[in-house]
Amino acid sequence: MDTGSHGLAGALLDRSLADRPSGRAALWIGFLAAMLPDLDFVFLGDRLDYMQNHRGWSHSFVYLPALALGVALVAKLFFRRARFRDLWIFAAAGIVSHILFDWMTSFGTMFLTPLSRTRFSLDWVFIVDPFFTGISLVTLVVAAVRPAAGRKAAAVGSALLFLYILFCGAVHARALETWKRIDHVPAGRTSAVMPQLLSPFRWLGLSDHGGELHACFFDIGPFARAVPEPRVPEKLGEALRLLPRFYPPAERARIKTFVQAPDSPLLAKARALPDVRVYLAFARFPLETVTAEADGTTAVTFEDLRFLPFFIGPWARNRQGQYTREPFVYRVRLDASGRVLERGFVLAGRSR
Ligand SMILES: [Zn+2]
Numbered sequence: 601m602d603t604g605s606h607g608l609a610g611a612l613l614d615r616s617l618a619d620r621p622s623g624r625a626a627l628w629i630g631f632l633a634a635m636l637p638d639l640d641f642v643f644l645g646d647r648l649d650y651m652q653n654h655r656g657w658s659h660s661f662v663y664l665p666a667l668a669l670g671v672a673l674v675a676k677l678f679f680r681r682a683r684f685r686d687l688w689i690f691a692a693a694g695i696v697s698h699i700l701f702d703w704m705t706s707f708g709t710m711f712l713t714p715l716s717r718t719r720f721s722l723d724w725v726f727i728v729d730p731f732f733t734g735i736s737l738v739t740l741v742v743a744a745v746r747p748a749a750g751r752k753a754a755a756v757g758s759a760l761l762f763l764y765i766l767f768c769g770a771v772h773a774r775a776l777e778t779w780k781r782i783d784h785v786p787a788g789r790t791s792a793v794m795p796q797l798l799s800p801f802r803w804l805g806l807s808d809h810g811g812e813l814h815a816c817f818f819d820i821g822p823f824a825r826a827v828p829e830p831r832v833p834e835k836l837g838e839a840l841r842l843l844p845r846f847y848p849p850a851e852r853a854r855i856k857t858f859v860q861a862p863d864s865p866l867l868a869k870a871r872a873l874p875d876v877r878v879y880l881a882f883a884r885f886p887l888e889t890v891t892a893e894a895d896g897t898t899a900v901t902f903e904d905l906r907f908l909p910f911f912i913g914p915w916a917r918n919r920q921g922q923y924t925r926e927p928f929v930y931r932v933r934l935d936a937s938g939r940v941l942e943r944g945f946v947l948a949g950r951s952r
Contacts, residue, residue: 625675816853858887
């Protein structure tokens, strides 16, 4: 989840654990401790480092007790009369909430670092979710306005938050079942559905059929408002308004097929590069494309379809003047002998 929403949810959960007089300490420690894990970016260098190590040690249950201890020690300076044990519990609960709420998203959380670098993701909730944030915010406001009933309000808010998450989990299960049915995913093949912006009913279905990847945007809710040929948004502001048009009901959804490049020495060379290995370890549905350029060089592109935008193209203008977006696309350019000429993330159609 986004860091601010983590803070609100952590404050809410912690406030439900404590009545006055420690309610204030619970609220503040929950708020700050639940945002703390995302500060790991301070220790991360470039985008590749972020891809490799974000949501690592700071999001790990193994380091959690020590991290909570650090928070409790600092908190003791501000809340001198509070019991130290309570401060540690508030801090630990805030950090636990962060790990669990990141696990629900599809980015991947390495919560067993350093025992394992496995990335866990439930794919239930999109990283930015107004319902999740709204439930936390509204109940915190109620708790602030009526401090005498603060703990009760926070408990009700926490229960609503968990019900919402369970609801998203149930919709996810249905979406996955729907996707496997409409895409005829063979048994044993990897498939997943990714939550999408602004609605728990909108999904991106992905599957690996060996030599090709399938992707499809669809809506399993009662409000699907797709049109056959949706217009590609030209401005960022337009994107949110046009977004629902790209998600038809599953029966009418168009499945896109992306063909994987066949194995070749240049592709193998690119795959073996340390930066590309980092990329491939992070990616779940990597599409590999090999393109022969006019100047005799070869471009090998890696694109995790998990981040496929609902319309094709990034927030930079393409040649037609439309806004396009290519998140997490990595490209290596090699000459005929396999020497690497250029490598990096693609931004606005060019390597960086
Ligand atoms: Zn996080």
